[in-house]
Amino acid sequence: MxxxxxxxxxxxxxxxxxxxxxxxxxxxxxxxxxxxxxxxxxxxxxxxxxxxxxxxxxxxxxxxxxxxxxxxxxxxxxxxxxxxxxxLIKKENLIQDTISFIEVNYHNYNFHIVSGSDQNELRYLCSELGLSKYFVSIHGSPTPKFNLVETLMRSYKYEERESILIGDSLNDFEAAKMNKISFYGYNNLDLMSVGNGYIESFEHLNLQYL
The missing domain is CATH 1.10.150 (DNA polymerase; domain 1)
Structure with missing residues (x-):
């Protein structure tokens, strides 16, 4: 895949x-x-x-x-x-394991943020933290996450089998499941038993073998 x-x-x-x-x-x-x-x-x-x-x-x-x-x-x-x-505009709050992967790979994938955070606030934070350039689009609440994913899948004509959602909560898993795309948990050991797999670290990770 x-x-x-x-x-x-x-x-x-x-x-x-x-x-x-x-x-x-x-x-x-x-x-x-x-x-x-x-x-x-x-x-x-x-x-x-x-x-x-x-x-x-x-x-x-x-x-x-x-x-x-x-x-x-x-x-x-x-x-x-x-x-x-x-x-939250303090760069020390960034998770460097993830940021390093994003910085190296954003040209290789279509990256989108789908968050429960307020959309205006989210876009402000991404701009202040220098993250906006890495993502095709950035979306948040009040639109529910499963609707955000559904709209993006349809708008960009993404294939379900070629798309994944990476999150740290059961709500993220449910959003992926409702859109029939794969889910990979991260930063929450309770997610090791759900979805398609668990990412312990992005270092040396090759997503083509997930």
């Missing part, structure tokens, strides 16, 4: 951002009880591939048991995004 197109998750695969995003959720919800904040942190960690919009709604509807308007969701999401733009 010859791989021609790779869909990359962002957080946990390209950028080591979990602790920063934990902090961001704690900040935007700091006026609530500690136990409630820790509940949303756990949900966030388990569902890394989901967008902040989903997580904010979950916090209100499931943890607080309250309704929340779209305007309020956007207010929280925008506040969260401003915090992320300040903290």
């Amino acid at each position: 010859k791989i021609t197109s790779i869909f990359w998750d962002f957080d946990g695969v390209i950028l080591d951002s979990m602790n920063v995003r934990d902090w961001g959720f704690r900040e935007i919800f700091k006026d609530f009880r500690k136990s409630q904040i820790e509940e949303i942190i756990q949900y966030h960690r388990i569902n890394g591939g989901l967008s902040r919009y989903v997580k904010i709604r979950y916090f209100y509807e499931k943890i607080l048991g309250q309704a929340i308007t779209e305007e309020k969701v956007l207010e929280y999401a925008n506040k969260f995004s401003e915090l992320m733009k300040m903290e």
Whole structure:
């Protein structure tokens, strides 16, 4: 099987951002009880591939048991995004194992980012971190990841058997599965038993033999 197109998750695969995003959720919800904040942190960690919009709604509807308007969701999401733009432009947060592979191979494959992160924020971070030039396109929430992949597969007429998604969460696996493309886990040992394989390191990796 010859791989021609790779869909990359962002957080946990390209950028080591979990602790920063934990902090961001704690900040935007700091006026609530500690136990409630820790509940949303756990949900966030388990569902890394989901967008902040989903997580904010979950916090209100499931943890607080309250309704929340779209305007309020956007207010929280925008506040969260401003915090992320300040903290995640530091290059020391980049996962060098992945970055080295991307820098060497971006001419050899069609690289796309499909992320649960806010799309505007994501494109800002990629620009600030000098990553934009490596990707054909960069996409994020609020569009769900499986829809992003579906649209790109159709728009670029990619072959399912020649396309893979690399991610660090079960949500990434589900997005690949729904689009009938291969999934390879990375940076999350819980994914070793799902998908088509697990990438321990990109060093010396030849994707044509996956």
